[in-house]
Amino acid sequence: MRQIGIGLAGLGTVGAGVYKHVAQNRALLMERIGVELVVRRAVVRDPSKARVAGPSREQLSTRWQDLIDDPAIDIVVELMGGIDEPLALIRAAVTAGKVVVTGNKALLAEHGQEIFALAAEKRVPVFFEASTAGGIPIIKTIREALIANHIVSIHGIINGTSNYILTRMTDARLDFAEALAEAQAQGYAEADPTLDINGWDAAHKAVILASLAYGFWVGTDQIFVEGIDRLTATDIRFADELGYRVKLLAIIKADAAGPDGTAGSGGIEVRVHPTLIPKHHVLASVSGVFNAVRVCGDVVGETLFYGRGAGQDPTASAVISDLAEAAISLGGARGSYGFTPHGLYGNCRPLEDIRSRYYLRLAVDDKPGVLGQVASILGRHDVGISSVVQPETHDEAGRAQLVLMLDRASHRQMQSALEDILRLSAVMPPPALLRVESFTT
Ligand SMILES: NC(=O)c1ccc[n+]([C@@H]2O[C@H](COP(=O)([O-])OP(=O)(O)OC[C@H]3O[C@@H](n4cnc5c(N)ncnc54)[C@H](OP(=O)(O)O)[C@@H]3O)[C@@H](O)[C@H]2O)c1
Known part of the structure; x- marks a missing residue:
């Protein structure tokens, strides 16, 4: 090769x-x-x-x-x-x-x-x-995947250090100096964190995103930048009580012509500053060192990208994606035809072997001992119970609802346990069995 x-x-x-x-x-x-x-x-x-x-x-x-x-x-x-x-x-x-x-x-x-x-x-x-x-593939996304779009706006939490500090100021009610010291102790902030906390690391990235989205290199003297270094715990608390999270947000927008015919200036705005975000907005829940970028295009609408914004492995992932593209640009490498088949993974595992956690709801007679019978069957099949809830309310037929959260088990284990459970005279079919994803892998 x-x-x-x-x-x-x-x-x-x-x-x-x-x-x-x-x-x-x-x-x-x-x-x-x-x-x-x-x-x-x-x-x-x-x-x-x-x-x-x-x-x-x-x-x-x-x-x-x-x-x-x-x-x-x-x-x-x-x-x-x-x-x-x-x-x-x-x-x-x-x-x-x-x-x-x-x-x-x-x-x-x-x-x-x-x-x-x-x-x-x-x-x-x-x-x-x-x-x-x-590690978020935002450059290729804007350059390739969203090529059909005029970019309407980009909102980004693109500095992990400041996001960590703000998260700790909000959740643990630390003041700025305490949160910064903690970020440094955790290795999330450099010994000299100046560019992270004065907003300029995020501003450099905002310049790159804006330039890519709008096709000209934006000057660093043309953007507004304010860091988190003067933010107080009191403001974060008030914002919280009002229903907001404070985030260092990069905001990039085109002042385009409106759909109602209003003329836009054709210009763009690029700003980085601490910003109150309604708590219910998805960007408000981006915590710790994570990054997220929301891109709005005139064709695609709203899109959102989330992941680790720094660190050895996520950044290496991004560099290697460029290496692949660079190799293709040199000729000889295989470009994508849309799908590249290979046999490196063998086949799919049989469904019976696939393990997950489960939510199991059973309609049962409201009498003592039923839970013990169900638990003993699950135990025989080596299925652990992590919690049990028995709401006070009954269904129309007067049966009680038994809700069990079950530990990881294979599909095979779960099916045979369920067959045994349904043989109990106190359990009325059908059961509700749902998988629970813990996102551990
Ligand atoms: N770290 C991240 O998470 C991250 C994320 C995104 C982008 N980046 C960017 O990636 C770049 C590298 O970051 P990093 O964190 O990997 O930096 P780093 O750990 O400080 O590594 C810098 C490397 O470059 C070598 N080096 C520096 N100046 C040199 C010179 N004048 N001549 C020869 N070698 C030189 C150093 O040699 P020695 O090993 O001998 O000191 C070291 O191996 C930066 O532009 C950074 O902004 C970093």
């Missing part, structure tokens, strides 16, 4: 994750894209550092120029962070005809216009899924 050579600039949190998952999911990626992704070299500041994942010491270098000079490297992945060195690297890579993948939101927000002008001139793509909202 043809190999595509990758040069990793940066082997830190994200770079090491990319290395690890390209290796772990090698067979799956080969089946899906039809080429083998091979990391040939990585660039770091300190090659002597102990690393959890990465290529051999001989494949490490401290000069990003080595990635440009290596003819076996087709794709350069910039995961160093910072501005000047990554910008020089990307300029050199694109000029040398090497496809670029980057997760650098600050760089794109500041220099996106220049980078993409060069990419267009040299006809060399630059992919950037990991730059915004971590």
Whole structure:
């Protein structure tokens, strides 16, 4: 199978994750894209550092120029962070005809216009899924899946650190300093959390989303940015009593012509600031370090995306999706025909073996001992009971309702237990049996 050579600039949190998952999911990626992704070299500041994942010491270098000079490297992945060195690297890579993948939101927000002008001139793509909202595939969604749409608006909770702090200020009634200290202790905030709490990390991502949605690079001086650093616990509590959650929200909107014929300015607005959201709105329930992005398109209507906005594995997932696209852009890799068949998973498991939790409601005679009989049958079939509810009310026939929440059991176990239960004279069919999804896997 043809190999595509990758040069990793940066082997830190994200770079090491990319290395690890390209290796772990090698067979799956080969089946899906039809080429083998091979990391040939990585660039770091300190090659002597102990690393959890990465290529051999001989494949490490401290000069990003080595990635440009290596003819076996087709794709350069910039995961160093910072501005000047990554910008020089990307300029050199694109000029040398090497496809670029980057997760650098600050760089794109500041220099996106220049980078993409060069990419267009040299006809060399630059992919950037990991730059915004971590593992949520929002870049490809806006670029590809929503291609039919004028984007009406985007609302995003796109900074996990500030969302964690706000969640703790709301739920545990901490003040800002306490919540920040907790976020740092949990590893959710950098030692220097400035860009997270002053709103600029979210603002960089908002610039990228707005630019992608509206087709021009929005200047960082054209947007309104206010962080959460001056928010007080008192305001969060009052907002709460009024029925609102406070979120650091990125708001991107087009002032388009209205359906009633009113003329829009044709301009867009891009803002990031603490915002009260009604508690019943789905974005209000996005808690902790999670991100969510709501995109409204004129054709599709409202859509919502939710997931981890940072961290090694979710961000690596986004980078590797760009690697696949980069490989396809190089030719030779298999693009999608809509469905790519492969046999890596074998067959479906038989229904009888599938395990889940259950909700079981039985109509029973209102007399002592029935619960004991049902429980003993379930016990014989090795089905645990996690809780029992017996509402006071009776049905029209005067029967009592017995509601049992059952532990995980296979379909086979459950069916045979139920057959035995229905043989009890005190139980009237039909029973109600529903599966309960705990989202543990
Ligand atoms: N972390 C996340 O969750 C996340 C999420 C989305 C996007 N991003 C973006 O992804 C990028 C990387 O983030 P990260 O968290 O992985 O950073 P990181 O852990 O600090 O890793 C940076 C890596 O780049 C190397 N490096 C830095 N400057 C260098 C230079 N001048 N020359 C050679 N190597 C250099 C470092 O080498 P040493 O290992 O020797 O120090 C390290 O391996 C950033 O642009 C960040 O904004 C990160």
